[in-house]
Amino acid sequence: RMAAAPPSYCFVAFPPCSKEGLVVFGKNSARPRDEVQEVVYFAAATHDPGSKVECTYIEIEQVPKTHAVVLSRPSWLWGAEMGANEHGVCVANEAVVTREPASESEALLGMDLVRLGLERGATAKEALDVIVALLEEHGQGGNYYEDGSSCHTFQSAFLIVDRNEAWILETSGKYWAAEKVTEGVKCICNQLSLTTKIDAEHPELRNYVRSQGWWNGDSDFNFSEVFSLADDHLACCSGKESLEKQGGDISAQAMIDVLRDKDSGVCVDSESFLTTSSIVSVLPQDPSFPCVHYFTGTPDPSRSIFKPFIFVDDVKLVPKVQSPSFGNDDPAKKIPRFQEKPDRRHELYKAHEWARSLLESDQDKGQKLMRIMLELEKQGLEAMEDILTRTEVLDPAEVVDLFYDCVDTELKFFK
Numbered sequence: 001r002m003a004a005a006p007p008s009y010c011f012v013a014f015p016p017c018s019k020e021g022l023v024v025f026g027k028n029s030a031r032p033r034d035e036v037q038e039v040v041y042f043a044a045a046t047h048d049p050g051s052k053v054e055c056t057y058i059e060i061e062q063v064p065k066t067h068a069v070v071l072s073r074p075s076w077l078w079g080a081e082m083g084a085n086e087h088g089v090c091v092a093n094e095a096v097v098t099r100e101p102a103s104e105s106e107a108l109l110g111m112d113l114v115r116l117g118l119e120r121g122a123t124a125k126e127a128l129d130v131i132v133a134l135l136e137e138h139g140q141g142g143n144y145y146e147d148g149s150s151c152h153t154f155q156s157a158f159l160i161v162d163r164n165e166a167w168i169l170e171t172s173g174k175y176w177a178a179e180k181v182t183e184g185v186k187c188i189c190n191q192l193s194l195t196t197k198i199d200a201e202h203p204e205l206r207n208y209v210r211s212q213g214w215w216n217g218d219s220d221f222n223f224s225e226v227f228s229l230a231d232d233h234l235a236c237c238s239g240k241e242s243l244e245k246q247g248g249d250i251s252a253q254a255m256i257d258v259l260r261d262k263d264s265g266v267c268v269d270s271e272s273f274l275t276t277s278s279i280v281s282v283l284p285q286d287p288s289f290p291c292v293h294y295f296t297g298t299p300d301p302s303r304s305i306f307k308p309f310i311f312v313d314d315v316k317l318v319p320k321v322q323s324p325s326f327g328n329d330d331p332a333k334k335i336p337r338f339q340e341k342p343d344r345r346h347e348l349y350k351a352h353e354w355a356r357s358l359l360e361s362d363q364d365k366g367q368k369l370m371r372i373m374l375e376l377e378k379q380g381l382e383a384m385e386d387i388l389t390r391t392e393v394l395d396p397a398e399v400v401d402l403f404y405d406c407v408d409t410e411l412k413f414f415k
Helices: 110-120 124-138 205-211 223-227 236-244 250-260 346-362 363-389 400-412
Strands: 009-013 024-034 035-041 052-054 060-063 069-072 082-084 088-096 153-161 164-172 173-181 185-188 273-284 292-295 307-309
Touching: 009 153, 009 236, 024 153, 024 250, 035 273, 060 124, 069 110, 069 273, 069 292, 082 110, 082 205, 082 236, 082 273, 088 110, 088 273, 110 124, 110 153, 110 346, 124 153, 124 173, 124 292, 153 185, 173 205, 185 236, 236 250, 236 273, 250 273, 250 292, 250 363, 273 363, 292 363, 307 363, 307 400, 346 363, 346 400, 363 400
Parallel strands: none
Antiparallel strands: 009 024, 009 185, 024 273, 035 069, 052 060, 069 082, 082 088, 088 153, 153 164, 164 173, 273 292, 292 307
16 A cells, blocks of 8 residues: 555635635645744746756756745745635645656656746646646655655645635646636645546547546546545545535634644644645735735644735745755755755744744743734734725735744744
């Protein structure tokens, strides 16, 4: 039996389930417990003809222009678990296991495709087109973990969202299918979820599965049934019910509450996996309002706070949530890879380790600290609520230091 894929959860809510006029996106990134995630921003850029971009394992052709992106990523790799771009596109990925073994040979990781989709797609559909074209050209494969002793490989699923629609994209090798979503609540996790509603697919998909003997062509084509391992195709979504219970009122806060829920299994804290970082994005359907992206940058959302980020020119960089860079000496870049593990903890991560030990050793002090933290988070959420409901246009100067200041304040509380 192949190793289980990490149980991450991704959600999107559209009106009428979400608050009026808002699309709300969220993901908990479940990864190996000791892995550090950083939050990084890359400005929009233009690139010379013929330039290349070095992804986690392979180099591919660069495009003439890349969009500004903010990413939450395991700090040893190039891509991202989740993120957003300046055009209000959000992408998150899931590792999935299909009946087709994932390739160990180094190609694009699902996480590289998240970043490539964001850098190159100005809408959800454009990002989807970018991802599937790159899959066709370069394939997916290589180690999902920073582990020199064994290679963990998976296929990928993606939730790709913009202000108007979402696409659920599920892949196996270079083959794929996708469903378009424009209303209600959707959840994807570490199992295939597409069934017979398929709105776009690889042109050779059906011929391929027929040639493999996985589908006879007579019955309805059901992507999950065809591609899942026999015992693996279950409805996975524990958080969906609690979101739907909100009636038509899903907001950033409701999404955060669902991501913090350990009882439902959405907030993973197990022997092998931990929710190492989380994101919630609020995308107003009216393009005159800015999108707001909340990141934790630290493990376990039930003990972390969600801090807002808004794209504006010259947004202030936040080194305190960035891991140290090891350049070409990074063991992730040398062959054989991962022969040692450098200390990738950033300043905020270290502060959280201290807070966690406090929570465990001195319950009263720990809970008091947590209350102060949540009060801080609430202030941030209320300030963003104000920005999304006022009539005058946002002055970029007001939010250029937004994420920086939130991280800074959080660190001050720990000190």
